[in-house]
Amino acid sequence: MFLVSALLVGILFAVATYLILQGSFVRILFGFILIANAANLVLLSMTGDPRGRSAPVVLDETVPMADPLPQALILTAIVIGFAVSAYLVFLLYRIFLDWKTDDALALFAKKKPTDA
Amino acid sequence: MSTALLIAIFLPFVAAFVLPWAGARMGRRVHLLAMPVPVISFALILWTLGQHEAGTQAFLDVWSWVPSLGLDVVLLVDGLSLFFGLVVSGMGVLIFWYAGAYLDDHYSEHNRFYSYLLLFMGAMLGTAFGGNLLFLFIFWELTGISSFLLIGFLYGTKEGQSGSRMALLTTVFTGLVLLAGVALLGLQVGSWHMRDILAADLGAMDAGMAAALLLLFAIGAFGKSAQAPFHFWLPNAMSAPTPVSAYLHSATMVKLGVFLSARMFPVFVEHELWAPVLAGVGFTTLLIGAVFAFVSHKLKAILAYTTVAMLGLFIGFYGISLTTGARFDFMHILNHTAYKGALFMVVGIIDHATHQKYITQVGGLWRRMPLLGIITIVCAASMAGIPLTSGFISKEYLLTELYRFYESPAGLPGWLPLVFSIVAFAFMAAVGIRLVWHIFFRPETKEVTEHFHHPGLMIHLPPLVLAVGTLAFGVFPALFGPLLHGFATPGLQQMLDPEYTFKLWHGINAEFLTSMGILALAVPLFGAGQALGWRWDGIPRYLMLDLAFEKGVYALPRGAARVSQLLRAESPLDYIPLIAVTLSVFTGGYLLLHLDTLNLTQAFAALPETFYKQHLFIATLITLGSFGIVLARRWTTQLIFLSTVGFLITVYFVLYQAPDLALTQILIEAATLILILLILDRFPRSIQRGQRTIKRSGSRKSLNIVVSCAVGATMFLLTYGTILRKEEDFIGQFFLENTVELAKGTNTVNTILVDFRGFDTLLEIAVLLIAILGAMGLIMRYRRKPDELEEAEFGPGGFTMRDYSEKEEK
Structure with missing residues (x-):
């Protein structure tokens, strides 16, 4: 159980890092979204073993419940992750409008925006 | 007595701030306004000397300035401080007189000159009478700053610029060394009050500490008094007008090093x-x-x-x-x-x-x-x-x-x-x-x-x-x-026979x-x-340290440029692998050293018995999806794989008993998918197919793979190590117990977000708002090119992007 979650986190991080290391801005964007998801899973795995526990909705005091704090943190993180990736999407678009490229290498090789 | 001294010390400061306005239209006659100040200070210190009983030390506690730092305004009246006070103010009288005749109409901004000179005099008097080591140090540095201003009075000349810079850098650097000494000594003694400082017993301290203190204070004194190897700044400071040279760089300021040696004499002499x-x-x-x-x-x-x-x-x-x-x-x-x-x-x-x-x-x-x-x-x-x-x-x-x-x-x-x-x-x-x-x-x-x-x-x-x-x-x-x-002065001088006098x-x-x-x-x-x-x-040129110093001053920015070039500050792309490698080397390395505490082999051996079928299934699907992102070429395909991963994580949330997270994830994932699809559609087809991306070399590719695997392994170990240390009574227990009573809600995740940590959520909404504003700015502020304008007059910038770029391709 723990092991599976930890392995999944490791794989997602490896894939996301690989994407970010690429030159294409779109891949960097996808890598960023993936890393946000992977980070959420890190937090989630800290709630411990979910088996035998119910969702943290207090209906019956006697049933053990999952830790609500990581869940609250993840909820915030999901929304903020969305905000940042939405911004990145627009940034990517703007970079293309100005520079006519989606490649980071090409971007840093150029000195100033091309004027069509 | 303390009132007289306070007036003597602070009157120059007041005058220094009044003079630039009061004397703005007076030209060279402004020295008539400035002249009374040193006279008054001299007279007041002379009067204090009359009140002072020879061979004693008086500490006048005036005001507790910053009690938390132990920085108090304390005046120390003894032979040493009175002597330096009289030399400073007495020479001040002569110098102000002399400057009045020296600075003729060839010079401009006389009010600025006298203002600096008064500032300097006040700083000198403050240093001489400083009865608290921190207080003394503040004025000590003020003399250096006013000296900088005075040397650079003719700031239009090359000598004025380099001379003032050299003096400032040398005295400020040695001043920092002195500050270290002041701080250390004060910490050792437990107070910066001169009464305690002068009674400090170096013998009782650690031998290395005592030696360090002595050296720190000595370097401070050497810098101010232009002792070897700092001797080069003084001749260069002579680019100032002559009254300044006579006053600061001969009679008073450069003697501060001598003053400090005398002031700390009782503390250090037996070392x-x-x-x-x-x-x-x-x-x-x-x-x-x-x-x-x-x-x-x-x-x-x-x-x-x-x-x-x-x-x-x-x-x-x-x-x-x-x-x-x-x-x-x-x-x-x-x-x-x-x-x-x-x-x-x-x-x-x-x-x-x-x-x-x-x-x-x-x-x-x-x-x-x-x-x-x-x-x-x-x-x-x-x-x-x-x-x-x-x-x-x-x-x-x-x-x-x-x-x-x-x-x-x-x-x-x-x-x-x-x-x-x-x-x-x-x-x-x-x-x-x-x-x-x-x-x-x-x-x-x-x-x-x-x-x-x-x-x-x-x-x-x-x-x-x-x-x-x-x-x-x-x-x-x-x-x-x-x-x-x-x-x-007690402690400094041997008590002489009162009848003794000089003989020719x-x-x-x-x-x-x-x-x-x-x-x-x-x-x-x-x-x-x-x-x-x-x-x-x-x-001889090879003995002139000032030339070497100037060379060093100019070499500094060049060296900094070379270092930042070396660190590749202008190519952020190379930073990403650097960050990844640092993370894996330090965090991953630490975890590897403590690998045995994780019992990994045992956990892997026990996997078949303990695994949980749904988990493994979902995890496998997510893994496959993420591989798909890497392998796919077209953006749309990659995006579909990315969304698949996102939606599958929703299921993972459900398995972890987190229904709220699952709901949010579904909504957000859908929104992201729609948003990216809309934008991606505007890009030229060739880019969408990944045909315009520059190919990386094979070695770079394998480096990327190695770095990614290292980061993945690090995160795996980190996560696994963290889960193992899960405490039974987690913090969230508090919320579970109190949610109904305090927040009147049963869904604890909800109550945490909107009630217990409501401000966090508020700021989270603020982040969304900022992102929206930023994204709008990126699009709205785009200046459309003429042919884009022709095709559509309204709508956000680049609205006709697809047609435009298709045209470009043809």
Whole structure:
């Protein structure tokens, strides 16, 4: 159980890092979204073993419940992750409008925006 | 008493801030406004001296300024502070008078000049009377800053710029060293109050700490007093107008190092490093300064190097003093202040009258300015130590001290101070002869004939006062004895017999013979210079540390540029692998070292029994999806894989008993998918197919794979290690227990977000808002190109992107 979650986190991080290391801005964007998801899973795995526990909705005091704090943190993180990736999407678009490229290498090789 | 002193110290500050406005339209007459300030300060300190009982120390606690730091306004009244206070304010009176005549209408911004000068005087007085080490240090640094402003008064000139920068960097750097010493000493003692500081017992401290304290304080003093190897800044500071050179860089500020040595004398004198450090550096500087003065040709540089030499002598003098206390130290300092201040003023007058700055260019001034000649002869004689001047008496007493140290040396060879001093005195005497002879008695040079105009009598008065004082002390030393007793300082000086007074004639003894010997040595030195025609280019370039310093100042930005180039600051792409590698090396390395605590093999062996079918299934799907992102070429395909991963994580949330997360994830994932699809559609097809991306080299690709795997492994170990340490009573328990009672809700995740941590959620919404505004800015502020405008007049920038780019491709 723990092991599976930890392995999944490791794989997602490896894939996301690989994407970010690429030159294409779109891949960097996808890598960023993936890393946000992977980070959420890190937090989630800290709630411990979910088996035998119910969702943290207090209906019956006697049933053990999952830790609500990581869940609250993840909820915030999901929304903020969305905000940042939405911004990145627009940034990517703007970079293309100005520079006519989606490649980071090409971007840093150029000195100033091309004027069509 | 404290009121009088406070007025004496802070009146200059007040005046310094009032003067720029009050004197804005007064031109050079602004000195009439400034003049009363040093007079008042001098009178008040003189009055305080009358109230003060000789041989005692009084601490006046005025105000607790920053109690949490132990920084209080405390005034320390003793012989030392009164002596320096009187020298500063007394010289201030003469200098303000002199500046009034010196700064004529050729200069502008007189109000700024006097404002800085007053600022400096206040800072000096604050340092002299500082009764709290932190308070003292603040004023100590203020003197450095006002000195910077004054040296750079003629900021349009190259000398003004480099000279002020050099002085500031040197004194501020050594000031920082001193600050370290001040802080450490205060922490050791437990207070910065001078009463506790002066009672500090170095013997009780750690031996290394005591030595470090002594060195830190010594470096602070050496920097301010231009001791080797910091001696180079003082001659360069001479680019200031002459009143500044005479006041700051001869009479007062540069003596702060001497002052600090005297102030900390009771604390450090018994330490074994005291004599070697202070006397070693001091007497070396004495020799260097005297020789450099002899070989220099610029008038102010000659005086600057003799000043450096004399400062070395004073600091060295404290170094060789008996642990029971120094003797006649104030007399030496006063003697130097008088004749050197006067000589600087003389040089200023010569500059004023002939516009010449080099000794090689002036001559034959005796006929034109006999009064100035007499003043110069008296002061140069005092510098050379000729009988009937104060310099002679000072030298007699110095030689006594040097012979005493020769017979009973401590810390360094006994001959060293004596021999260095004799040689240096001979050089300085030769310099004195040269000054008088060249300026006044050789045939008039054509530069003088061309430029001469008489400077007027007023400007002669301040150096005349000093020359008369020098002469009076030299002829009637007995009259000045009582003065010395009035300034007796406990801890610093040996208590003398109250009847003791100075004598002109001690009989024919070793000191007298040495003194005459020095003069006899000076004559052939001067003769040698004459025989060679003084035809050399000043100090050899390889000995000029100021050139090296300037080179260093310019090398600094170039070095910084090279370092940032090395770090590839301008190519952020290379930073991503760097960050990833750092993470895996440090965090991953640490985890690897503690691998055995994770029991990984056991966990893997137990996997088949403990795994949970749904989990494994979902996890496998997510893994496959993420591989899909890497392998797919087209953006749309990648996006579909990415969304698949996102939606599958929703299921994972459900398995983890987190229904709220699952709901949010579904919504957000859908929104992201729609948003990216909409935008991606606007890009040209070729880019969407990934055809325009530059191919990376094979080695770079394999590096990327290795780095990614390392990061993945690190995160795996980190996550697994964290889960294993899950505590049974987690923090969230609090929320579970209180959610119904405090927040009136059963869904604990909801109550945490909107109730317990409501502000976090508020700020989270703010982040969304900022992202929206930023994204809108990116699109709305885009300036459309003409053909884009033609196709669609309305809508956000680049709205016709697809058509446009398709056209471009054709």
